[in-house]
Amino acid sequence: MTASNKALSRLGLAMRAGKLVSGEEIVLKAIRSGEAKLVLLASDASDNTSKKFADKCKSYGVPMLIGYSRFELGAAVGKPERVIFAVTDRGFADMLQVGFVHHSEVENIE
Numbered sequence: 707m708t709a710s711n712k713a714l715s716r717l718g719l720a721m722r723a724g725k726l727v728s729g730e731e732i733v734l735k736a737i738r739s740g741e742a743k744l745v746l747l748a749s750d751a752s753d754n755t756s757k758k759f760a761d762k763c764k765s766y767g768v769p770m771l772i773g774y775s776r777f778e779l780g781a782a783v784g785k786p787e788r789v790i791f792a793v794t795d796r797g798f799a800d801m802l803q804v805g806f807v808h809h810s811e812v813e814n815i816e
Contacts, residue, residue, distance in 0.1 A: 713806050714774070714782035717746070717791070720802065721783040725795035728785070730755070733792040734762065742768050742792035744799035746806070748776040751789045759790060768792075769799075771806045 720726040727736055736742040745763050747756060749772055756772070763770040776787040783791075793799040 713802065714778060716798070716802050717779065717782040718784065720793055720795070720798040723795070723798070725798045726783065726791050726793055728783070728788045728791045730790055733759070733790050736792040736794060737762050737766050737768055740766075741794045742766075743796050744768065744793040744802060745770040746779070746791040746793070746802070747772045748779050748787075748789045749773055750775050755789060769803070771803065773806055 717726070727733060733742065733745060737745065745759060745768055747759055747770060751772075760770060762768075774782075776789050779789070779791065780787040793802060
């Protein structure tokens with residue numbers, strides 16, 4: 707299994723474990739409340755969405771990773787296309803960061 711497939715499989719595992727939320731408003735709420743340990747953004751998200759979440763993550767100190775298309779992310783969790791996720795568990799966040807770092811098209815924003 708490639709690192710790319712492994713990262714997407716881990717994303718699906720986090721979803722099944724109930725440690726992943728998606729949708730702009732829900733993710734913003736998770737960031738503000740301190741629940742979000744990691745934010746994942748699709749590489750094809752709009753510039754407005756990218757800037758909004760980059761700014762919000764920076765101000766709350768939440769790491770954000772950008773990578774994969776909205777279709778790849780959605781398929782990984784068994785849903786239609788998804789643009790934004792928040793990981794609400796530290797263990798899953800750490801596990802996903804390792805997989806995403808190895809994906810060549812991923813950008814890590816601190």
